[in-house]
Amino acid sequence: MSKLRVGILGCGQISSIYLKNLTGIFSDRIEVVGIADVIRESAEKRAAEYGGLRVISPDEMIEGRVCDSIVNLTPAPAHDVTNLRIVEAGLHLYSEKPLALSMDVVKRIDEVARSRGIRVAVAPDTLLGAGVRTCAEVVRSGRIGAPVGSLGFISVKRFDERYMNVFRGPWLDLAPYHVGAIISYLGPIGAVSAISRPARADGEGASLPESARTMENPALTGVVLEHRGGAISTLLASSETWAYVPTLVVHGSLGTLTATDPNMFGGVPRVRSGKESEEAVELLPDFRENSRGVGVWDLAGAIHESRPAVLTNEAALHATEVLLAGIESGKAGRRVSIESPG
Ligand SMILES: NC(=O)c1ccc[n+]([C@@H]2O[C@H](COP(=O)([O-])OP(=O)(O)OC[C@H]3O[C@@H](n4cnc5c(N)ncnc54)[C@H](O)[C@@H]3O)[C@@H](O)[C@H]2O)c1
Known part of the structure; x- marks a missing residue:
């Protein structure tokens, strides 16, 4: 199957286990095409740890048509802006929790995703x-x-x-x-x-x-x-x-x-x-x-097979x-x- 091209946004503490699994046990469905962080050195550090991944800017990841989907591992206060931008850019989204900090933004993300056929999944994938x-x-x-x-x-x-x-x-x-x-x-x-x-x-x-x-x-x-x-x-x-x-x-x-x-x-x-x-x-x-990233792996299979993912848009909203x-x-x-x- 063709792999889902994934960008990782946010290269802090939790990115380590995501990158280990997405470039390891879940790499049959996923290709990590780029990683980004507002602090570029944080992305460079992780890139070196996981076999020389490509470091790009957050803007290029969201607007640059380099990936099909973004895994958002930024902290909660960044989620309103980044998650809305990601779906408005036409990219599938897997976000760490919570999806957003206000219901206005949650509803807007849901509307955009529905109108454009975008998948939105929110952690936890436990x-x-x-x-x-x-x-x-x-x-x-x-x-x-x-x-x-x-x-x-x-x-x-x-x-x-x-x-x-x-x-x-x-x-x-x-x-x-x-x-x-x-x-x-x-x-x-x-x-x-x-x-x-x-x-x-x-x-x-x-x-x-x-x-x-x-x-x-x-x-x-x-x-x-x-x-x-x-x-x-x-x-x-x-x-x-x-x-x-x-x-x-x-x-x-x-x-x-x-x-x-x-x-x-x-x-x-x-x-x-x-x-x-x-x-x-x-x-x-x-x-x-510890299988963090399995939700992204399931999402990749769901997109490829045109079936619902386990973590659906409806579940994220609810x-x-x-x-x-x-x-x-x-x-x-x-x-x-x-x-x-x-
Ligand atoms: N740390 C954990 O054990 C853990 C476990 C499960 C889930 N999470 C969730 O994962 C998310 C991140 O947690 P963490 O512990 O890795 O946080 P962290 O603070 O260690 O890392 C977050 C990274 O995101 C970057 N960042 C912030 N705003 C950004 C933006 N707008 N664009 C790009 N990069 C940006 C920061 O520079 C930082 O490197 C949170 O939502 C958290 O709830 C964390």
């Missing part, structure tokens, strides 16, 4: 990993009965300016993994209600940067998500706990699934159903290890609307309805 697929299969198979709801805690201990300001805090940075997973377990979401607060000013919080004290990137968010099928999920996202300790449990009428960390590709799902102890569930085959509604609801103190069908 949803294609063995862990999440196995958990989804446990729920789909009826092993835990009729799904009732899920409960998740996303905790991280990172108060630094970069994490709160650039990565936009625990809800926008880490909840995308949980939100993506629970949508695949329990279906699309119709409404979101959140309570949020900035970091506490006492104790450890006293040394926090100002960005941790805003409602734009709250230090603690508790969210109730109403699934259209009737289940309810509750997620908490915090940057005030002692460590990264993510949990996700799905309860059904016949059993309980302790799901894998949806930020990872593998893990050990466990099911309890009428027995004293939990039983480990064997993972489905494929993508059990997950982003839910995430942004979590921030909006926390600020406004009201329930926010979700328009996108999912």
Whole structure:
């Protein structure tokens, strides 16, 4: 098959594993034709690490007709401008989360993509990993009965300016993994209600940067998500706990699934159903290890075969609307309805 010509925009920390996999295990469908960064030396460093890739400017990558698709690995505050430019240039887009920071931009990206037949996929592609697929299969198979709801805690201990300001805090940075997973377990979401607060000013919080004290990137968010099928999920996202300790449990009428960390590709799902102890569930085959980039690889196959990708435009729109509604609801103190069908 002809390979998808991919440009990598943003050559920071996460670009390393993407480049390793896109130029390695996923190179049967993908050709990395150029890499770019606003700091050219960052792109040059990565280019040298991965066999002398071609370094180009961000403008040339977006406007220069050198690629069919861009993988956007820039940080969240750059996503509104870069993602809109990419689809307006007629290029397929795979973006790190979140797709954009405002619903106006998300809707504009969706309109442009629809009118021009452009694919838009948004991370995380851990949803294609063995862990999440196995958990989804446990729920789909009826092993835990009729799904009732899920409960998740996303905790991280990172108060630094970069994490709160650039990565936009625990809800926008880490909840995308949980939100993506629970949508695949329990279906699309119709409404979101959140309570949020900035970091506490006492104790450890006293040394926090100002960005941790805003409602734009709250230090603690508790969210109730109403699934259209009737289940309810509750997620908490915090940057005030002692460590990264993510949990996700799905309860059904016949059993309980302790799901894998949806930020990872593998893990050990466990099911309890009428027995004293939990039983480990064997993972489905494929993508059990760190397979970042598998979403781009699937997108390449989908474009080539004119089939839907696993990470669809509709899924990108829905997950982003839910995430942004979590921030909006926390600020406004009201329930926010979700328009996108999912
Ligand atoms: N670091 C991780 O572990 C991790 C894991 C999963 C997902 N992500 C996501 O990946 C994205 C990038 O994360 P990172 O850790 O690599 O960040 P980073 O800050 O290390 O790197 C981002 C790079 O993008 C460049 N950049 C910024 N604006 C740009 C623009 N307009 N055009 C071109 N380049 C631009 C910066 O110069 C920098 O080199 C974020 O959305 C993050 O949420 C990160």
